[in-house]
Amino acid sequence: MNFELTEDQRMIADSFARFMDEQSSPERVRAAAEQGGFDQAFWQGLAELGAFSLRVPEELGGLGLGVLDAAVLMEEAGRTLASGPIAETLVATRLLAKLAGDSQGDLLEQAIAGSDVVSIAYHDINDQKVQWIAGGAVASAVIARRGNDIVLCQVSGQGEANLASTPIAEIDLGAAEQSVLGSGNDALTTFAQGLEEWKLMMAAGLSGLAREAVQKAATYACEREAFGQAIGAYQGISHPLADLIVDIDGGKYFNWKAIHDIAHGEADAGAEVSMSLWWNADTAGRAVTQALHTFGGYGLATEYDIHLYTLRAKAWPLVVGDPTRFLEEAGRRLYANESAALPEVGEIAIDFDLGDDARAMAKELDDLFNATLTPELRAKAHYSFDGFDRGVHKILAENRFLFPAWSKEYGGRDAEPYAAVALSRVWEKHGWTSHPVSTSMLVGTMIQKCGNDELKDEVLSKIISGDAICSLGYSEPGCGSDVFACKTKATQQEDGSWRIDGAKMWTSGANIAQYVLMLTRTNPDVAKHKGLTMFVVPLDAEGIEIQPVHTFQDERTNATFYDNVQVPDKYRLGPVDGGVKVMAAALELEHGGGFMKSQFAMTEAAEALCREVSVGGKALIEHVDAQKRLARSKLHAYIGEVLGNRALWTGVNGLESKAYGPMTKMFSSEKFQSDARDLLDLTAPHSLSKREGPAGELNLAYRHAHGTTIYGGTSEVHRSMIAERALGLPRTRG
The missing domain is CATH 2.40.110.10 (Butyryl-CoA Dehydrogenase, subunit A, domain 2)
Known part of the structure; x- marks a missing residue:
């Protein structure tokens, strides 16, 4: 597992960060807004750093870097509110290089050099001749689909006053001079891949924007005083910001996961692309609103920068239309067999895989459960202590599966921490309670750390042998x-x-x-x-x-x-x-724990019930609303998983944790609760039943979820920890 960028990617981030801090300062952003939302000097400087050749293949004259490299650039662009259609131009230059060849060599060269702006259209011209185009007010050309063709439209857009003073324009592409860049399946696939890449880059930009807005609010909350103390000491200020930084972190790493999963051919990768843009757009919208609210009345004043973030967070994604459509798209990709043309993302150093050793150990445990759990024992299974069986517990101890991360001296396997995650999924698959094990592991670990020899001889030995919980x-x-x-x-x-x-x-x-x-x-x-x-x-x-x-x-x-x-x-x-x-x-x-495995199991139960239930003459899972809500629940489980993996990886590598464990626990438990409520509604009235099968599982998940926001410290306690350690806000507890 690896959550660290390569040295080259860190250099890219540092290089663009330094440039944008100077050339996309708030003063420059304001000045650009007064001139139609575009800064030509900044744009050419960005080009000189190689930004617009970044995704152009080397053999076609570019740098040939990957989508994650582009995402690193876009995060900095979002952080600094960079003026201009950067994500669209990154896609357009790659499309020009791949589709046009030498026929548009001059335009490609000019676009890479920053002297011409080339953008993209999001909708088929045959379906929508007049479209809003990002950068349309300054672009000389737009690449679009026209039925079976991919065409280059020569445009001269007219900008107008808009929400965030960006250079968008509504253009009649149907009336524009058009030249065909390519036709047929290959050309259509290349263009569709470009649109998917745009989603990933826009998600990265929105993530960087949201993070900076929340950080600005946190800084202000440490400086501004009310009633004798910094306003950040009040939970009404700190807790919403804590929620948002968790959502922002989750969105960033989920976007990385989508890129990773494309590279590794994972089945859900196409849906993850759509999920990522929806999540990061929604998070950015909520983040800037709360950030501005933190500033109070000053947030409304144009002399404060936070209003720039508030407007830009909505302007960037809305040019394509309602972002909720991306959640619907994810639902279709997950539950209606809609395919996606996924981009070539390049080499990926980040890694979310638990490893071969973890998989092998998980298979061994799975085999043991299959051999041990009789129908009678499976009927007894329950997520709580009520599902405990001494005989099964003893067998697990004998096979060193109670505490595999412990050393062999203490009855373990010296297993890497990643194995614990793989094993937890097996426990959930069989519905077997892990509470007695996790609680006994906590006590046993504390005895190892702090206990005297007598305590180790009597109590720890019984915990290890499975004779005591x-x-x-x-x-x-x-x-x-x-x-x-x-x-x-x-x-x-x-x-x-x-x-x-x-x-x-x-x-x-x-x-x-x-x-x-x-x-x-x-x-x-x-x-x-x-x-x-x-x-x-x-x-x-x-x-x-x-x-x-x-x-x-x-x-x-x-x-x-x-x-x-x-x-x-x-x-x-x-x-x-x-x-x-x-x-x-x-x-x-x-x-440090989370409830992702319970979230996944709940979502799978809801999916099964939606296949069983018929509404309006067709299975509930065929309805757009059901697909969208199931996709959202699955997304939340995935985000909890990447947050948990980040906490795990940080611990394994001895790196500083900014409340990464509490982030995982708080996010996963809160989403488990809200999704359980929503999925109970979705499948009602069938979900009211406690009958065996998915209805009963979903019914229990709803009831179980309420306790998870309380176990191991309430969400309020964790929000305070996150606010202090992740955002540097004052302590909010006595």
């Missing part, structure tokens, strides 16, 4: 996500042992577990973040009462009560009054 005792009645408001007391006795008194809430699995990882207060006379100590408490100790708490998710959790529970000091985890550091490490582990 663990639960978590963090939350308390009335405390919610504020785990450091802990009131459960641990009092040290004269013999060094401890007495524990108090209550814990949401102690899932305590009714079947052997141990609970518990946070206690050992010093009540200091600040609440101090004087805390962690213990691993045997649940068969006297004085412990476990009461069931049933949820509407068909899941049992527990309230646990501790009355004069005597615990030897060997069960202490970490130093006395040092529980904050131990707890922080445990929470970091818990914050």
